[in-house]
Amino acid sequence: MQQTTDGPGTTQKTASSTAMPPEPGSGKGRSHGTSSSEPFDRWFRYPAGFASDYVALLLQQLGLKQGSLIVDPFAGTAVTGTSARRLGHSFIGIEAHPAIAELASIKLQKPPGEPNLLVETGRLLVEKVSAAPLVYAADNLPDLVRRCFTSEVLSTLISLRETICASGSPWSTYLKWGLLSTLRDVASVRVGWPYQNPNMQRKPRHSDPLLRFVRRLEWMAEDIRKWDWTTSGQSHAVVAGDSTLRSSWQSIAPASAAGCVSSPPYLNNFDYADATRLELYFWGEVKTWAEMCSTVRAGMVTATTQQSSVVAARSAEDFLAKHKKVADEIKALVANLRDQRLLRPRGKEYDRVVPEYFASMSQVLANLSSALGANSSAVWLVGDSAPYGVYIDTPGIIGRLAREHGFSLEQDVKLRKRGQRWSGNSARHNVELSERLIVLRRE
Known part of the structure; x- marks a missing residue:
């Protein structure tokens, strides 16, 4: 029905x-x-x-x-x-x-080759890191990253990152995500979704980042191996x-x-960009909050008050005014939310988010x-x-x-x-x- x-x-x-x-x-x-x-x-x-x-x-x-x-x-x-x-x-x-x-x-x-090569490459990198771990300058790392790990674990993670970047392996992107997915497994603070809380200590779910990294790669290889990559017509x-x-x-x-x-x-x-800040900061894809906002969050649908702006909200309201089936409904929501915000000393700008969000959904x-x-x-x-x-x-x-x-x-x-x-x-x-x-x- x-x-x-x-x-x-x-x-x-x-x-x-x-x-x-x-x-x-x-x-x-x-x-x-x-x-x-x-x-x-x-x-x-x-x-x-x-x-x-x-x-x-x-x-x-x-x-x-x-x-x-x-x-x-x-x-x-x-x-x-x-x-x-x-x-x-x-x-x-x-x-x-x-x-x-x-x-x-x-x-x-x-994939660029047989999946067993992914695991073999990862193990070779682990051996290299174990034999000669890097000494890193903690001052060069964002505070969030420094506070999420013990110094020993962080040294190992940074060594793995730099070794992957220098490897030139055709599996580099897979190795990168094997490492990024290891971060929250070995963190010594609260790093669950949606946001990281470096003020709250916890016992890491896995104590050895190298073993966990290899296990992550083994899962990836298992999944790649299960799929027939020669399927034609798709x-x-x-x-x-x-x-x-x-x-x-x-x-x-x-x-x-x-x-x-x-x-x-x-x-x-919910801020999907901020939720991945640990991974973005660790890999060096962004180094500051402002850079994350301008390079990662800029193209994402506005669904949080931190993305909204007065100019964008007004433009969205004008755009939605032409949508007869929802124009009055959204206008009433915006007015109600604006009233609620003004009642609070530090009210959030939900009245700006709503028109931007639905204008994006329309597009x-x-x-x-x-x-x-x-x-x-x-x-x-x-x-x-x-x-x-x-x-x-x-x-x-x-x-x-x-x-x-x-x-x-x-x-x-x-x-x-x-x-x-x-x-x-x-x-x-x-x-x-x-x-x-x-x-x-x-x-």
């Missing part, structure tokens, strides 16, 4: 269509997020809305022909990409975080770019995609509409939010925006409750939040 929403968290049956399956519960190393044990997912634990077992279920429900092209405008670490490949489909994803796009790309591209790639821009979609021919499964950033003030939907063929479906997993207790029906608004870009909203299904971890915080709102699945069909 087709389902549409009558209100937040409710569904109404209408015409016929295949109902989407519910999200699996915890298991296989996952709990409503990227798996820490499934092949390819386990290369790096990125905070995202999908696990590969659920993506596979959703793709199968679309009833696509073998070899169909699947697209994902918020590709992340290519969870949809690897799932599409496993089911015999082609895939093109777009990811704005440049480092995460790099990781997604190596999951999908043909292509798989991730574009590093901003999916709001038409230029990022140039590799996707108009009306060529048969489906989309994606999880856009939630409107919940992505416009590009997706051009890429999808007629009667193709787009399945998005997204949560609602309630900053300062002001309820924002994010999935519903996205569905209404989609109608202005040639989509019909076929289903809006509540999957689970959200925000339970903060239920004991007396200062937090008591609005019930949920994660929902919306199914859009390109008309």
Whole structure:
């Protein structure tokens, strides 16, 4: 049955269509997020809305022909990409975080040789580091990196990094991510998602960074070995770019995609760039907060108050004023959130984030509409939010925006409750939040 929403968290049956399956519960190393044990997912634990077992279920429900092209405008670490490949489909994803796009790309591209060579190369590097560890200048490292590890562990990690960079190995990018995914395993402070807390000590889950690094490479090699890289007639790639821009979609021919499964950033003030600051700082891809904002976060969808600006918000409000199905709703939300902010001495600028976020969603939907063929479906997993207790029906608004870009909203299904971890915080709102699945069909 087709389902549409009558209100937040409710569904109404209408015409016929295949109902989407519910999200699996915890298991296989996952709990409503990227798996820490499934092949390819386990290369790096990125905070995202999908696990590969659920993506596979959703793709199968679309009833696509073998070899169909699947697209994902918020590709992340290519969870949809690897799932599409496993089911015999082609895939093109777009990811704005440049480092995460790099990781997604190596999951999908043909490796430079036999996977046992990756492990052998890693072991040789470990032997080299063990024989002659580097002496590093601590003052040259960002404070966050210095505080996350003991001096001995940090010396080993830096030695590995420099040895990988100097190796010239065709496996260098794989070695890099084997090392980056080791960082949180051997940290001696709290470094869980979303943010690192170097003030809170903890016992490292793994004490030997060299052994853990090799084990990470062994997992990567196992996963690479399981896949037949000679499969003909399929292509798989991730574009590093901003999916709001038409230029990022140039590799996707108009009306060529048969489906989309994606999880856009939630409107919940989660900063995906800042969440990876430890990895970015350690590798030297950025050295300061300002550099991270200008080089990594600049092309990402505005979903946090730290990304917003007065000028961009006004421009977004003008843009959305032309969207008749949502203009009044968003205008009312902005006014309400502005009032709430002014009531607080240091109120956050959610009133600026909201128009920027939905303007970006509109631009992505416009590009997706051009890429999808007629009667193709787009399945998005997204949560609602309630900053300062002001309820924002994010999935519903996205569905209404989609109608202005040639989509019909076929289903809006509540999957689970959200925000339970903060239920004991007396200062937090008591609005019930949920994660929902919306199914859009390109008309």
